[in-house]
Amino acid sequence: MTEFGFDTLQIHAGARPDPATGARQTPIYQTTGYVFRDADHAAALFNLQEVGYIYSRLTNPTVAVLQERVATLEGGVGAVCCSSGHAAQIMALFPLMTPGDNVVVSTRLYGGSITQLSQTIKRFGWSATFVDFDDIDAVKAAADGKTKAIFCESISNPGGYLTDIPAVAAVANELGVPLIVDNTLASPYLCKPIEMGATLVVHSLTKYLTGNGTVTGGVVVDSGNFDWSANDKFPSLSQPEPAYHGLKFHETFGNLAFTFHGIAIGLRDLGMTLNPQAAHYTLMGIETLSLRMQRHVENAEKVAAWLEADPRVDYVTYAGLPSSPYAARKAAIYPKGAGALFTFAVKGGYEACVKLVDSVEIFSHVANLGDTRSLIIHSASTTHRQLTLEQQEAAGAGPSVVRLSIGIEDADDLIRDLDQALTTATA
């Protein structure tokens, strides 16, 4: 196989001129059903003997292009798209977990993920054990015989923290469980978790991959590197599947098993499907991913450095700053940049933070990130609101910090906006 560069792949991977019309841009296949050639064809598709289109809850040509594109950029063997980043997390865990099982999870996560994993998954009989992932021994100690996965974010939300993925992957490998990395904040341009030993990568497509704040979406990418049949820990993949006449996914599909399972069981029965319109917007975004990420990082470095030098600011958490405790990790594992999301503390605490958010003119007060537009939010009262104070502090989203998602505008304009807002907030 020829090795293509990232910029070529972000435009071409998965896409080809439309075979029916020659259309060069990937068409939006807005259809629910697909005509079978004949009864044999239909039977082969339903038996998973042939790959093809049956019904858009399972597969769709526009969505398939996006799946192959992200799988390629991440260096995986296949990918399944779904309706949001949160859906992707459930889709990643679903084939691994049975009632009574647990997942070992980093304390430094997006607040919504902490809620999903600490509360909601209990309804499935699953549980999560939260650990400081800088304490590798504690990660190991938190696992038991019912642990089926380890979960972390590469660059964590609300920023300022970078996971040592190779170190965590080594623990996962030792325990014989897959490492799942949420790579939303880095995107495959800044970080490729599979190259560092991750088994699965999940994304909220909503953020940098789409990049324009238009649609929600998620994706699960499989590295194809995990031996699901090494023991009886992962029966959904290694044991006979009653809904397919006793077929064993791993034995039948080899290293494509996880992706086949995601389509044939996950999307079929959970139904968290990505629609082709949304896939189209994300495909448009991915074409310029590397260019945007370069500018996001460049701007974030400028704005963070300016804030750090400002006397009205207490501290800045950006891991891309030379003063960051994670500067060495950034250089080793995230050399292209520490992303564009971080928090900073305004002198004057909670009141000053709220005033600051109300005073900006270019930054938008929005609960999103990874948009071309710069965004600002007070995490403790919004994205991390459902958490206890202790959980907020552990996640880096305490009440005295404001979170910035730096866009790709002119950095000088962003700095001017923060300057005037800080003046108002600290007056």
Add this chain to the structure above:
Amino acid sequence: MNYSDTYLRTILTESKTIAAVGVSTNSIRPSYFVARYLNLKKYRVLPVNPVYEGQMLFGEEIYPTMAALPRDLTVDMVDVFRRPDQVLPVVEEAIEHLLPRGLKTIWMQIGVVNEEAAALAESAGLKVVMNRCPKIEHQRLFGELRMGGFNTGIISSKL
């Protein structure tokens, strides 16, 4: 074991008749899946398995050995569904009985690697593929895996 796309594409294009050695008649076994798929894609699949001798699979009689395959048939490829330590006699039999009848390729399935058998086949002028599945490679190279969102590695601006 890295095989170029061109190499694999050539094998899958030039082969028309494939002996499936060790194929199962159980419809949920991987060997059945592969043989069934190749049959769907218009390859003539000749089942070889002494356990099911005389039964029918995909419209073909199941033969006990490669030696028992009808003399008038050309066989382009042998697809080996056997444990790695049982591959050598399969290759020896293939060379003896099928090389004179047009055999070009020995293909060993995923998980099947036998360097000695591969060297023997290559010395007889045969192409060899190990630890791959012809179904998956066919699906990848001819566009089908693309429909499921798999990484095919294929970049092309051609229709």
